[in-house]
Amino acid sequence: MNTKAIPYQPQGSERVEPTPIDIVIHARARNDWSPSALSVPLVRIAADILLLVAGTIVGGTIGHLFQRTHTFELSTQSLLIGSLMYTGLVLCLLQSDNAYPRVCSLLHVKETETVLRVSIKAVMVTLVLCIVARYPVPRMAMLGAWICGTALLAIGRVWVLEAVRQRIAPALSQRRSLIYGSRRTARRFFTGALHSPMLGIEPVGFVASESEHSDAIYSYDYFQRDSRPIFHEALSVEMLTRLKIKDVFVCDSSISDHALKTLREVAQSANCTLSLVDDQEILANKCPTRVWEMDGLFIATTEPNDPGNFYKITKRLIDIACSSILILLSAPIWALLAIAIRCESKGPVFFRQTRVGQDGRSFEILKFRTMKVDAPKYARSPNEHTDSRITRVGRFLRKTSLDEIPQLINVLNGDMTLVGPRPEMPFITEEYGPWEATRLTVPQGITGLWQLSADRQYAIHQSIEYDLYYIQNRTVLMDVAILLHTLVYAAKGI
Incomplete structure (x- = not known):
């Protein structure tokens, strides 16, 4: 299910089209970041460098020890230089593959897939360069460096993302947000915002219908440690002011036009922005196989997503x-x-x-x-x-x-x-x-x-x-x- 957050614009103002971001949700990319937000990608890049260098050096050393022939001696200096060059190549490929997005995928699996894909490209490019330059390739050392570096990077990135979310994200400039709705779309949006600190969205809680009996909603993750309360009260100016809310995200596709108009008036009176998150659940129920996006349009089709x-x-x-x-x-x-x-x-x-x-x-x-x-x-x-x-x-x-x-x-x-x-x-x-x-x-x-x-x-x-x-x-x-x-x-x- 793909969703797209559409910022509410008052009548008479020029509408600015949002830029879709490819994750579980498509959230509006904000431009009002504080300078400290740069620390997130910098920390991730620095961690990737350390993980790659450590992994390739350890793996290269182990691989060289198992080398059957010692006609090629791999010195410490050569191993370090090769490790740094390979690390630089991988970082360039990661950057070109958008491996440092503002948002994170469901359970961080897409991030691991990206690392595997980039590592395969990097080792292929390295082999071609070695052949063209007629450089003697230490096969076992290269294989060990590639396996160890890839494994350490894939596993370490997940831990780094979690550390960034828990330690760095709270210090960033965040806009306190309220999610209107309590179903699947609301939970997906909550998870995407919570695990993507660069979005600048701090979910405070949910406003649910009278039929909702739960007291909290948990995010999609490994442990369900993250949750936010459900406020069983109507959205009001007093509520938004009391909770210091800056943004309201409507994640309820069944909301009526009258109710949406009321929400707009309440949000404007409280000086809050109002965003609509498109729920594709209705489309998926009618046409369950696949829902895909084409330049902002959502298309439901019975054609299966056949990988070939x-x-x-x-x-x-x-x-x-x-x-x-x-x-x-x-x-x-x-x-x-x-x-x-x-x-x-x-x-x-x-x-x-x-x-x-x-x-x-x-x-x-x-x-x-x-x-x-x-x-x-x-x-x-x-x-x-x-x-x-x-x-x-x-x-x-x-x-x-x-x-x-x-x-x-x-x-x-x-x-x-x-x-x-x-x-x-x-x-x-x-x-x-x-x-x-x-x-x-x-x-x-x-x-x-x-x-x-x-x-x-x-x-x-x-x-x-x-x-x-x-x-x-x-x-x-x-x-x-x-x-x-x-x-x-x-x-x-x-």
């Missing part, structure tokens, strides 16, 4: 290679878990259940059994680890996600893929509307954006936003980026 045969073939090859290797490497773990499961309770080691795959095809999913044998086979999954149906070993397996390992067999068989929407049970997919059914147009996977978010505590079909974002943006590098995020955050116990 290269993507499909490469994705399948990666699935086969990775699942085969992981099954072989994890074989001892399978044996230990099987023994632990059988020692605690009698019954099968594996849990088998019919799930719905791509295009509605059914298949039998495999998991390590985490619940008692007499637990209902087809029922909604337990939301709490204290559920009496779960065994003691099962709690450990669920917490560490080790119960999902047998699905590598499903991936090897072609029933599933490593990265994709999570497969649901038939009685759930039968309740799908046209919008939810979009999930079934792609292969179902083990991990994905939903599994990385804090919304994984809720039902999959209640958090379809992640799957739609993935379907519209999927590439080979995005799949690799999601796998990297899965490894990093799985290590943190998420």
Whole structure:
């Protein structure tokens, strides 16, 4: 779902068209930045330089140690010079690829994808330059430097963005803003503004309808640590003055013309700007496959966002290679878990259940059994680890996600893929509307954006936003980026 914030202009004034920014939302780029806002891109660039230099030096040194032939000696000076030159090349490519935008993508996956794409370009350019200059290429050193530098940059950038948001952003000049609405669009806008300090938007809270019973709204992220309260009162001049609001963003597509006129009058009286955030949910419900933008116009189409045969073939090859290797490497773990499961309770080691795959095809999913044998086979999954149906070993397996390992067999068989929407049970997919059914147009996977978010505590079909974002943006590098995020955050116990 793409949205675009349109600043309200009083009658008689010249309208200034906003510049769309390509993220989860399209927010208005402000020009009233304080000089301190320059510290954000400078910190990010400086961090990228340190990460790249450290990664390439460490990786180059390790690679050179494993060099089979020592006909080429790599001196410390040569390694440092090469590292600095490669770092400069990567920074230029990052800049040309708009890798330092004012806004951040959903769960920072796009940023990781950009790093992977730029690193591949950089190493190809480096190889060509070495061949043209007839410079002897230390293959293992270059390979080690590239792998280590790319990995450190991809992982480090996410941590740097989070540090910038928590430590630098509060000191920047921010405009206190109120979000009118409480549904999906409001939450997306809140997340984009919160994680993009360069926008200069400080969300204070939400104004919701009388039917909204929640007290707060959480952002789309890994931990759901960020939330803002919902004010259960009508928007008024007194409210805007009391909260020191400078901007009001209307994220409610169902608002009537009369209500919108009232909001404009209230905002003008409180000397606040009013912006409309286009909600594409209505278009998506009528035409669920894809919504795209053309020079400010939003177009809903039934044509799927087909990434092409290269993507499909490469994705399948990666699935086969990775699942085969992981099954072989994890074989001892399978044996230990099987023994632990059988020692605690009698019954099968594996849990088998019919799930719905791509295009509605059914298949039998495999998991390590985490619940008692007499637990209902087809029922909604337990939301709490204290559920009496779960065994003691099962709690450990669920917490560490080790119960999902047998699905590598499903991936090897072609029933599933490593990265994709999570497969649901038939009685759930039968309740799908046209919008939810979009999930079934792609292969179902083990991990994905939903599994990385804090919304994984809720039902999959209640958090379809992640799957739609993935379907519209999927590439080979995005799949690799999601796998990297899965490894990093799985290590943190998420």
